[in-house]
Amino acid sequence: MKKIDLYSLCLGLILIPFCDAFGQLTNAAQIAFASDVSGNWEIYLTDNDGATTVNLTNSPAADYFPSWSPDGRQIAFFSMRDGNHEIYIMEASGDNPKRLTNHPKTDKAPAWSPDGKRIAFTSDRDGDFDVYLMNPDGSHLVNLTDDDFENEVPAWSPDGKQIVFHSKRELNWDIYVMDADGGNEKRLTHHRLMDIYPAWSPDGKRIVYASMNDADSNANFDLELHVMNPDGANKIRLTDNELDEAVPAWSPDGSQIAFQFEQNGRWTIYLMNADGSNRRELINNAGWAAQPKWMPLAKSSNVSVKPLRRKVHLWGRIKQQ
Ligand SMILES: [Ca+2]
Ligand SMILES: [Ca+2]
Numbered sequence: 001m002k003k004i005d006l007y008s009l010c011l012g013l014i015l016i017p018f019c020d021a022f023g024q025l026t027n028a029a030q031i032a033f034a035s036d037v038s039g040n041w042e043i044y045l046t047d048n049d050g051a052t053t054v055n056l057t058n059s060p061a062a063d064y065f066p067s068w069s070p071d072g073r074q075i076a077f078f079s080m081r082d083g084n085h086e087i088y089i090m091e092a093s094g095d096n097p098k099r100l101t102n103h104p105k106t107d108k109a110p111a112w113s114p115d116g117k118r119i120a121f122t123s124d125r126d127g128d129f130d131v132y133l134m135n136p137d138g139s140h141l142v143n144l145t146d147d148d149f150e151n152e153v154p155a156w157s158p159d160g161k162q163i164v165f166h167s168k169r170e171l172n173w174d175i176y177v178m179d180a181d182g183g184n185e186k187r188l189t190h191h192r193l194m195d196i197y198p199a200w201s202p203d204g205k206r207i208v209y210a211s212m213n214d215a216d217s218n219a220n221f222d223l224e225l226h227v228m229n230p231d232g233a234n235k236i237r238l239t240d241n242e243l244d245e246a247v248p249a250w251s252p253d254g255s256q257i258a259f260q261f262e263q264n265g266r267w268t269i270y271l272m273n274a275d276g277s278n279r280r281e282l283i284n285n286a287g288w289a290a291q292p293k294w295m296p297l298a299k300s301s302n303v304s305v306k307p308l309r310r311k312v313h314l315w316g317r318i319k320q321q
C-alpha cells in the first residue's frame with residue numbers, strides 16, 4: 001500500500017484525532033518534539049513538513065524534552081512515569097525505554113554529548129538545580145555546577161569540549177558557558193531580563209538563545225530569539241514580534257532553526273532559516289507542542305526509524321482542509 005493511500009484511508013476518519021495506520025516517516029529531516037495533544041505529554045516524531053506525526057512514548061505519564069543520541073539511534077527524555085521526573089532513553093522507534101536516574105528529586109532536560117559517551121542533565125537533588133553528567137547507563141554521575149545558583153538546561157558545543165546553560169543569578173537568568181569538566185565558567189549575557197535556552201550551532205560558531213525584549217514601547221516583555229558568538233560577542237536579534245519564541249534547536253546542517261512559538265496562549269512549533277527569514281509553521285495541533293529537536297545528520301543514512309504500527313497523527317493534513 002502506498003503512503004498516499006494510507007493518508008486517504010485516515011482522512012476518512014478526519015474527526016478522530018489520530019489514525020492507527022501502518023504509515024512510516026521518511027528518513028529525512030525528522031524532528032522529535034513533545035506535545036500534550038493526546039491529553040498527556042508524549043514525545044513525537046515528525047517529518048520536515050509536520051504532516052505526519054508518530055507518538056513514540058505512549059505512556060499515560062508526562063514525557064518531555066527529547067534529545068537525540070549523536071548517531072540518531074536513541075532519544076533521551078524525561079518522564080513522570082515512575083512518580084517523579086527521571087531521565088530515560090529509548091530507541092528512536094520508541095522501543096525499549098530505560099530509566100537512567102532514580103532519585104526522588106527532579107531530573108530533567110537531558111542533552112547527549114557529541115561523542116555519545118555522556119548525558120548532561122539538570123537536577124535539584126543537591127538542593128538547587130545544577131548541571132550533571134552521567135553515562136548513558138546512568139553511571140558515573142558528576143555535579144558540574146555545585147554552587148548556590150539555579151543552573152539549568154545544558155547544551156553541548158559540537159566538539160564536546162564545552163557546555164552552555166542558563167543560570168539564575170542576581171535575580172535574573174543569563175547564559176553561561178563552561179568546560180565539559182565544569183571548569184572555566186564564563187558569563188555570555190549581561191542583560192537585565194531573561195536570557196534562556198541556549199543551543200550551539202553545528203559549526204560551533206554561533207549560539208542561539210531566547211532573550212526577553214525590553215525595547216518594545218508598550219513594555220510587552222516577550223521573548224525573542226537571538227544569536228551570538230560563543231564568547232558572547234556579536235549578538236543579533238532574529239525575531240521581532242509581541243509573542244514569545246523559545247527553546248530553539250538547529251538543523252544538523254545549520255541552515256534552519258526550529259523553535260517554540262506562542263499562539264493563543266499555548267506553544268506551537270515553527271521553523272525559520274538561521275538568519276530569521278522564511279518563518280513557517282511546523283506543528284499547530286489542538287494542544288501544546290514544544291521542545292523540537294532535529295535528528296542528527298551524522299551517520300543517520302544508516303539509520304532506519306520506522307515506528308510501524310504506532311499511531312500516525314495527521315494534524316498537518318487536517319490543518320490544510
Ligand atoms: Ca505520556
Ligand atoms: Ca528524579
Ligand SMILES: [Ca+2]
Nearest residue numbers: 173191193195
Ligand atoms: Ca539576563
Ligand SMILES: [Ca+2]
Nearest residue numbers: 223224241243
Ligand atoms: Ca517575540
